[in-house]
Amino acid sequence: MLRFIVRRLLITIPTILVVITLTWGLIKLAPGNFYSGERPLSAAVENNIREKYGLDKPWYQQYGKTMWSIIGRLDFGTSLRYEGQSVNSIIRRSLPVSATIGILAYALALVVGITVGSIAALKQNSKWDYASMAVAMLGISVPNFVLGPILVLIFSLTLYWVPPSRWNGFPSRNLILPVLTLSVVYMAYIARLTRAGMLEVLGSDYIRTARAKGLSEKDVVIRHALRGGLMPVISYTGPALAFLLTGTVVVERIFALPGLGNYFIQASLNRDEPLIIGIVAFIAITLLLMNLLVDIAYAFLDPRVRYQ
Amino acid sequence: MSSGKCRQIVGLILLASLACTTLSCSVVSSNELYFGNPVPPKRNILRYVSGDEPASLDPAISDGQPEARLYMALYEGLVEYDAKTLAPRPALAERWHINNDSSEFTFHLRRNGRWSNGDPIDANDFVYSFRRALAKETASHNVSQTLYLKYAQAYNEQQVFVRDPKTGQFLLARDFNESLPPDPLSGTPIDEAKPEYLPDANEPHSDPDTAFHRQMHSPMRLTLPGTEKARTKLLDAAPKLKAAVAGKELVPVKAEDLGVEAVDNYTLRISLHQSGPFFLGLLAHQVFRIVPRKVVEKYGAAWTQPDHIVTCGPFKLKTWIPYDKLVLERDPMYWDAATVKLDELHFYPIIDNHTVMNMYKVGELDAVYNHAVPNPWLHVLKDKKDYMDAVEAAIDYLVMNTTRPPLNDVRVRKAFNLSIDKKAYAAWRQIVKPLTAFTPEGIFAGYPQPKGPAFDPPAARRLLGEAGYPVNQNADGSFSCPTFPVAEVEFIYNTQGANRSVAEWMQAQWKQNLGITVPLRNMEWKTYLEQRSKLQYKGFSRGAWGADYMDPFTFLSLFYIGGRSDTGWLDPKYIAMLDEANRTLDHKKRYELLAKAEAYMLDQQPIIPIDTASVNWLKKPYVKGMYPNAASLFPWKYVYIERDQSKWDFGTPSLAAD
Numbered sequence: 001m002l003r004f005i006v007r008r009l010l011i012t013i014p015t016i017l018v019v020i021t022l023t024w025g026l027i028k029l030a031p032g033n034f035y036s037g038e039r040p041l042s043a044a045v046e047n048n049i050r051e052k053y054g055l056d057k058p059w060y061q062q063y064g065k066t067m068w069s070i071i072g073r074l075d076f077g078t079s080l081r082y083e084g085q086s087v088n089s090i091i092r093r094s095l096p097v098s099a100t101i102g103i104l105a106y107a108l109a110l111v112v113g114i115t116v117g118s119i120a121a122l123k124q125n126s127k128w129d130y131a132s133m134a135v136a137m138l139g140i141s142v143p144n145f146v147l148g149p150i151l152v153l154i155f156s157l158t159l160y161w162v163p164p165s166r167w168n169g170f171p172s173r174n175l176i177l178p179v180l181t182l183s184v185v186y187m188a189y190i191a192r193l194t195r196a197g198m199l200e201v202l203g204s205d206y207i208r209t210a211r212a213k214g215l216s217e218k219d220v221v222i223r224h225a226l227r228g229g230l231m232p233v234i235s236y237t238g239p240a241l242a243f244l245l246t247g248t249v250v251v252e253r254i255f256a257l258p259g260l261g262n263y264f265i266q267a268s269l270n271r272d273e274p275l276i277i278g279i280v281a282f283i284a285i286t287l288l289l290m291n292l293l294v295d296i297a298y299a300f301l302d303p304r305v306r307y308q
Numbered sequence: 309m310s311s312g313k314c315r316q317i318v319g320l321i322l323l324a325s326l327a328c329t330t331l332s333c334s335v336v337s338s339n340e341l342y343f344g345n346p347v348p349p350k351r352n353i354l355r356y357v358s359g360d361e362p363a364s365l366d367p368a369i370s371d372g373q374p375e376a377r378l379y380m381a382l383y384e385g386l387v388e389y390d391a392k393t394l395a396p397r398p399a400l401a402e403r404w405h406i407n408n409d410s411s412e413f414t415f416h417l418r419r420n421g422r423w424s425n426g427d428p429i430d431a432n433d434f435v436y437s438f439r440r441a442l443a444k445e446t447a448s449h450n451v452s453q454t455l456y457l458k459y460a461q462a463y464n465e466q467q468v469f470v471r472d473p474k475t476g477q478f479l480l481a482r483d484f485n486e487s488l489p490p491d492p493l494s495g496t497p498i499d500e501a502k503p504e505y506l507p508d509a510n511e512p513h514s515d516p517d518t519a520f521h522r523q524m525h526s527p528m529r530l531t532l533p534g535t536e537k538a539r540t541k542l543l544d545a546a547p548k549l550k551a552a553v554a555g556k557e558l559v560p561v562k563a564e565d566l567g568v569e570a571v572d573n574y575t576l577r578i579s580l581h582q583s584g585p586f587f588l589g590l591l592a593h594q595v596f597r598i599v600p601r602k603v604v605e606k607y608g609a610a611w612t613q614p615d616h617i618v619t620c621g622p623f624k625l626k627t628w629i630p631y632d633k634l635v636l637e638r639d640p641m642y643w644d645a646a647t648v649k650l651d652e653l654h655f656y657p658i659i660d661n662h663t664v665m666n667m668y669k670v671g672e673l674d675a676v677y678n679h680a681v682p683n684p685w686l687h688v689l690k691d692k693k694d695y696m697d698a699v700e701a702a703i704d705y706l707v708m709n710t711t712r713p714p715l716n717d718v719r720v721r722k723a724f725n726l727s728i729d730k731k732a733y734a735a736w737r738q739i740v741k742p743l744t745a746f747t748p749e750g751i752f753a754g755y756p757q758p759k760g761p762a763f764d765p766p767a768a769r770r771l772l773g774e775a776g777y778p779v780n781q782n783a784d785g786s787f788s789c790p791t792f793p794v795a796e797v798e799f800i801y802n803t804q805g806a807n808r809s810v811a812e813w814m815q816a817q818w819k820q821n822l823g824i825t826v827p828l829r830n831m832e833w834k835t836y837l838e839q840r841s842k843l844q845y846k847g848f849s850r851g852a853w854g855a856d857y858m859d860p861f862t863f864l865s866l867f868y869i870g871g872r873s874d875t876g877w878l879d880p881k882y883i884a885m886l887d888e889a890n891r892t893l894d895h896k897k898r899y900e901l902l903a904k905a906e907a908y909m910l911d912q913q914p915i916i917p918i919d920t921a922s923v924n925w926l927k928k929p930y931v932k933g934m935y936p937n938a939a940s941l942f943p944w945k946y947v948y949i950e951r952d953q954s955k956w957d958f959g960t961p962s963l964a965a966d
Contacts, residue, residue: 032834035449038852039371040841040872044465045451052447082630083364084609093630149662156670164666166656167632256658256667258631266361266659271834 001299005292012288019284020070020277024063027273034080034271053080066277076278081270087278090263095245095282098252098259100170102244104179106237109186114233116187117194118226124199132191139188148181148254165255178255182248186240190233198229227301234301238294242287246279342694344669346956348930348949353652355674357664361631361657365612367597368441371449373854373940374657374677376594381623381636381653381944383597386415386434386576387588391943392935392963394701394858396588400429400598400620400643401576407504409893410585411492412524414515417574420643423600424624431570437598439463439563450595452870453856458494458524458567458581459531461870466534468558469565479530479556484549489887491527494567494579498525515577520569524579531561583891585898586859593856597621622648622945631657649933649948668926674949675927678940683806686738686924693929697960700923701751701855701938703743703863706814706848706916707840711876714793715847719775721913724848726761726768727821730918733813737806740919746906747860748920751938755860755899758907760917765821772822779823787823797847798827802836807850814848840874849874851915855939860902861890867909877914929956935963 035041035049050056054065069075076087116136120129155177156164168174201207202225210224252262260279267275349355359374367379380389386404387396401415421429438457441448442464455461462469470479482488493504498517532553533539543550567579580587590596600611600618607616614628622644623636634655638648656673658664661682667673678700681689689695708715708724715721730742741749744760761767769779769787777792799814801807811828819825826847831839839845851874855862866873868886882905889901910917923936932955933946950956 030834031838032832033838036834036837036841037371037449038837039449040874041449042452042870042872044461045447045449048444048447048451048464049449052445078609081363082361083366083369084612085630090630152666157666160670163672164670165658165663166667166672253660254663256656256660256663258629262631269833 001296005296008292008295012285012292015288016281016284017067017071020067020281021063023277023280024066024273027271027276028059030271032271034273066274070277070281076281077274079267079272079275081267081272081275087274090275091260091278091282094258094260094263097167097257098248098261099245101175101178101182101251101257101259102241102246102248104175105183106186106241106244108179109183109190110233112183113187113190114194114226114230117191118198118221118229120191120195121198121202121229122221129195133195136188136191139184140192142184143250144181144185144248145250145254147184148177148251151177151181152254165257167257167259174255178251178257181254182244182251186244189236189240193232193236194229197232198225201225201228204228231298231301234297235294238290239287242283242290245290246283246286341692341958342929343665343689343692343926344671346694346928346930347671348928348951349674351652352650352949353654354650354931354944354947354949355654355656355672357656357658357667357673357676357680359657359677360659362634365617365625365628366599367594368437368446368448368450368599370594376941377677378634378655379594379597380621380941382619382621382625383594383599384421384621385591385593385597386417387592388943389592389937389939389941391933391946392937392965394589394592394937394939394941396592397943399592403510404588405505405508406588407493408506409493409583409891410587411494411580411583412504413578413580413587414571415576415578417576418643419574421620422641422643424619424639424641425600426641427600427602427618429598429620430573431576432573433598433601434576435568435570436601438568438596439566440599440604441595442566443563448595450593453590453593453595455870456580456582456584456587456590458528458579459561459565460567460581462531462561463563463566467531467561468534468539469529469531469561470553470556471559473557478559479552481528481530484530484546484552488528489582489884489891492580492583492891494524495527495581496525498522515571515575518569518571521571521577524567524569528581532558534560582887583893585890585895586857586861589857589859623650623653626652633657644945648945650944653944671928674931675934676925678923678925679921681924681926689926690739692926693958694926695960696923696925696927696936697739698923698936698963699741699748699750699938700921700940701748701858702921703746703748703853704740704918704921705743705746705851705853706918707851707874708848708914708916709843709845709876710914711843712796712846714775714777714796717775718913719771720777721916722761723768723771723775723822724818725913725916726764726771728814728817728916728918729763731763734919736813737919739922739924741922743917743920745910745917746866746915747863748855748938750920751855752858752860752899754896756903757860758903758910760910768822782823787821789823792822792824794824794826798829798845799848800829800831800836800839800845801850802833803830804833810850841872843874843876848916852921854921858938860899860906861886864902864906864909867914873914875914877912879909879912882909882912927957929958932957935961937963 054062069077079085079087079090116132120132123129152164155161162176163174166174207220207225210220246260249261249265252259263275264279267279358377362375362378363370363372367383384399386399386401388399390397400417400421402418404413404415406413417431423429440446442451442454442460444464444466451464533542543553569577571577598620603616603618604611610616614625617625619625622639622642624639626635626637628634636653638645638651642648661680664676664680665685668676690697708721710716730744734740734742743749745757747757772779772789777789779787779789781787799811801811808830815826815828840849853863853866864886865871867877868883885901885905885908889898889905892898892901923940927934930950931947932950933948934942
C-alpha cells in the first residue's frame, strides 16, 4: 500500500511540470497582454511596463525564471494585474472561500443524494422512485447559471429571506444560496449513482446470503448494500471534490464570492500569467491528490482492489 | 424512459417555468417609485460598487475609472473635481496663478495638509510624486496625461540632452526642427519689462525667481533617444543632426530636469512645454495625486498593503480583502476632516452587473457605478425615481482602419457614416443621444461643437458610386452593391454587453441603405484590443472614449501626437490646428479654433460618431451630496446619508451650480 502511494506521488511531480509548461506556452501564444485596455498606451509606456515585469527578455529566460522560482522556492511570483500581490497569497486567501462553499455543497449533496438514491432503489418503480429520479434529471439539466439567478429572484429579491450575494465568512446566511446552487447538480448525480449502484448490489449473491442468514432489512441495507452501492459515488467524489474545492467560476461570479474560480477566470481574461500558472498548478495538484485519495478509499472499501 | 415518467418531467418543468415567470413578472412590473425599498443604513456609511477589483491602490500606476473613484477618497492633489461641474476646486493648493499663455502654473499650498500618519504635506511631496509617476521604473499607465510637463516625455523615455563640452551649451530642438511651434512664455527668457503674469490684487509680491526657474525659461533643448541603437537609427536618417551631434557629450535627462519645482515649502511651480489652458482641470487626475515618499521608498511595491499604506485624502484604508471589500474610514488627520460626513465608505468589487442590481434592490448597496444598469433592465429602471438620468462626457463611435482599402478612400468612409440613422439608433438604445461630432453633445458649455452631416442614404450611395462602387436599386426597392469588396471589410467587436446587438444594428443599416452586408466577428476582449491597436482588423471596430478632464481637447487629442485612435489616421495639419488653438489665450477664440479642428477631422472621417453616452446608474434617494456628473467622479467628502425623508431626492438631482 505504501509503495503504491509513494509511486503515485512520484508520478505526480512530472505531471505537474508538464501542466505548468503547457500552460506557460499557451499563455505566450494567446493574443493580447495584461496591460492593454480601452485606453491605448504609447509604445514607450508599453516598453516601460514590459521591462518592469521582465517581459522584454527572451522566452527561454522567462521560462527558466518562472520554472526555477516554482521548483526552487514554490513561489509562483507576483500577479501582473494586481500590483504587489503574490500569487501564493492570492491562493491562500481565496482557497478557504472556495473550499468552504465546495465542501458544504458536496456534504449537502452526499446527504440528500444518498438518501434519495437509496430510497429510490429500495422502492424501485414506485412513485417515490419516479418522482425523485425526475427531480434528479431536472437537477442535472438545469445549469447553475440558470438556477442561481432563479433562487436569488425567489429567495432574495421577492421574499427577502437571504442575502443575494457576497462573502460574509462562515457560518453566515450568505452561504445558503451559493451552496444550494452548487450542490443541486451533484445531489442529482449522486442520487442517480446511488440508485444504480444499490440496484446492482441488491440483486447480488452476497445480499441474498445476508438476507438468508436472517439479518434485519436495516442491517442488510446499511452494512452490506450501501457499502457496495456507494462505490460509484466514491469514484465520482474524487474529481468532483477537486473541482468543487478549487472553485467554481459561475457560482462565484453570480454570488460575487472572492474564491479561486473567480480569480481564475479573471486571471485568464486579464492575461495575468503568474496567476494563471499558479492556479492551474494548484488545481492540477488537487485533482491528482483527490484521485489518489479515491484509490486509497477504494482499497479500504473493496477488498478485491487491495489484493490485486 | 416510460411515457408516464416523461409526462411527469414535462409537467414539472412547465410548473417550474410558470413559477419563475410569475415571480419575475411580479418583480419587474411593480409600480414602486424606487427600485427596492429605500431604507438608509443604520450607520453613517455609504456602500458602493465602483466596478472590478482595483488593479492597485497606487494612484500613479492604474488608469482605470473604478480606481479613479477610489483614489478620490484616499488621495488628494493640488485641485479636486467639483461635485457637479467637475471644474477644478482648491484641494491641497489653496490658490494659484497661471501665466498669460497657460504654460506656467504657480500653486500656493495650504499649511495644514497632513498625511494619514500625521506628517505635514509640503511642496516637496508634489515634486517627488510627479517625478515618481514619470519614472520609467514606475511603469505608470498614465504617462500620456503628464506629457505636457516640460521634458516629461524625455525623462520617461530616458532620453539624452546634447551638450557642447567646450561651451557647456545644450543644443536646442528648434535648430533642427523648423516646424516646431514657437516656445510658450514658460520657455522664453524672463523679460522684466513684460511681466509673465497679469497683476493680481491679492498677490502683490511675485513669486521668487530661482536658478531652476531661469533654466526652465530657456528654449526647449534637443533630446535624443537614450539607447545607442535608436539614436544611431535616428541620426543616420538626419545627416545635419548627425554632424551637429558629433563630438558633443550626451547628458541623460534626469528627474531634476522635469518641469516641476518646489519654490519653497508651500509654493509649487509647474512649467509646461506648451500652452495648456486645459491643464488645471487635468491636475485633479489620479496621476497628479501625491504618494508618501518615506513609505514608498521603504516598502517598494508593497507600500499599498494595508499594514503600510499612508494616504492623504478625506478617507484612509481600514480593511482591504481583495475581491471582497475595501473599507475606508474618515481620516482625522485630513485638513478638512470637519467637512467629511461619512464615517465609512465601503467599496465592493463586483464584476457582474446583474449581481450589482440584485444587491441594490435588496438594500445592500446605496449607490452603483456608471453603466451598471444592464440593457435588459433599462425599460423598468429608467422610470424609477432613483435612476440617474444625465448625459455623460463620453461617446461611442465606430473606428475604421484607414490604412486598408476600401476604407482608405474617404468617400467610402463618408458613405458608411451617412447611411447610419443615428436618431433611430438612439431611440432604440433608449438612454443615449445621437451624435454627429467627436465631442459629446451638451457637455462643454460655450463650445461651438461642429455638426457632422445628417442621415442621408442617397448621398451615401452617390459617394460610393463616385468611389467606384455603384449601388443599384433592385426591383423590390432594396439596394445592392455587387462591386464592393465585402471580403475586405468586417466589423469586429468584443463579446460583452450590448456589443453584439449594436454590431447587428449597424450591419442592418448598411445592408438596408447601401446593399452591403459587412460580416461581423466577435472576439475575446484582449484579442480584440490587440487586433485594433495593431491595425490588424479590416474595416470597422467599436470605440468608446470618456473625458479625462472637462475640455474638448480630451477627445480631440486622441488624434494628437502620443494619442492612439486605432484608425491609422494622423494628420499634421490637424495637429497644427490643435496646437494653434491651445496657444490661443482668449477662451472663446480657442474654442472656435478647436471646433474648426474637430470639423476638419470629422470631414476626414477616420471614425463614425454614434452617440453621446448616458451615465446610467442608480442611487438611493437618501444618498445626498453625490451628483450624476459627466464623468461619474465623486468628491466623497461631501456625500452624506439623509435621514429626514422630506429632504430625499426625487428623480435625478440637478447639476446646476448652487
